[in-house]
Amino acid sequence: MREHDHNACVERVISYAEERSKESSFRFTPVRRRVLEILLEEHRALGAYDLLKRLEAEGMKAQPPIAYRALEFLEKHGFVHKLERLNAFVACMHPEDDHEAAFVVCRECHAVAETQGPSEISKLQDSAAEIGFSVENVFVEVQGLCPDCAPKT
C-alpha cells in the first residue's frame, strides 16, 4: 500500500492516454486530462465534488456536470473506476489491461489498492447464466483499514 514512484506512473498513464487519443477517435481534452492527473496524483478515491473543488482552485470551471462528464468518459475508456461503496472515483493504474478489477479500500483515508478480480467471478457468471441472467459487470470492493489508519497498537 506504500510508496512507489508516483511521477513515473502518473506520466506513464497520461502518455498512454495521449497515445490512445491520437490513434482513436476519442478526445483527451484539458478537463479530462486534468481530472485524470488529479486522480493519479492522489492515488486514492476522490468524490466528484472533491474534484470540483480542486478544479475550481486551479481556476477551471467547476459545475457538477463538468466533473461527472469527465469521469463518465474516463470510466468508459477504462482510466478510472468508480467505487460504489464510497461514491468516489479512483484512477486505474494499468488501463492497458482489459481487466475485471477488485478494490481494497481504506474506510478512513480512502487509499485504494486495485487487485485482480477473483477468478471465481467466472463461477458466478456460470451460475448466473444457468438461471438465464446475463452478466454485464462484477463489482468487488473490500472495505477495511489500511496500515496507516489502523489503530496503533
Next chain:
Amino acid sequence: MREHDHNACVERVISYAEERSKESSFRFTPVRRRVLEILLEEHRALGAYDLLKRLEAEGMKAQPPIAYRALEFLEKHGFVHKLERLNAFVACMHPEDDHEAAFVVCRECHAVAETQGPSEISKLQDSAAEIGFSVENVFVEVQGLCPDCAPKT
C-alpha cells in the same frame, strides 16, 4: 430467479425476527417490522425513498430518518443488505446464517438473487492481510439483466 411461495418465506423470516427480538435485547417495532415486510414482499431492491412512499401510502409517518434508521437497524442485525451499486436495499432470505453474501442484480427491474460470497474472498483477505490491511467487509455485486428484462430474441 422465479416463483416460489412468497407468503411462506415472508412469514418465516418475520417470525424468526420476532423470536430473536424476544430472546435478545433488540426491539422489533412496527416501523422496523413493516419495512422488513415490504422488502420481503417485493423480493427486489428498493430505495429508501421508495420505502418512504410505501410507508406514507399506508398512513405511517415518513420522513427520511424513519426509513434510514429502520434500514440501519435491520442491516446491523442481518435482515437486510444494502446494494451499493443501486443505493437500494433488499431483504435477506436467510438471516439465520451469518454469511458473506454476493448479489446478482438486474439493472432494469432490480430483482435480486443472493448467493454465497465467493470463497476466494478468503484469498482476498489473505493478500490484504499481507499488506497490513485489516478487512472488515467484502461487497460483491454482479450487474446484468434478468431473464424477464433481457431483450427477447
Next chain:
DNA sequence: AGCTGATCTGTTATAATGTTACGCTCGCAC
C-alpha cells in the same frame, strides 16, 4: 477558407440520496 455535423463545454436548475440535531415518548430498572 467556409460549411456542416458531431462532440464537448458552460450554465442553471433540480432531482435523488443521505445526515444532523433536537425534543418527545415509551418501556423498563431502580
Next chain:
DNA sequence: GTGCGAGCGTAACATTATAACAGATCAGCT
C-alpha cells in the same frame, strides 16, 4: 414514581447526481 436509554417525530440541511439547453470547438468536406 423517578430516571435513563432506546426509539420515534420533525425540520433543516448536506451530499451526490442529472436534466436541459445554449454556445464553443473540432474534424472532415468541398
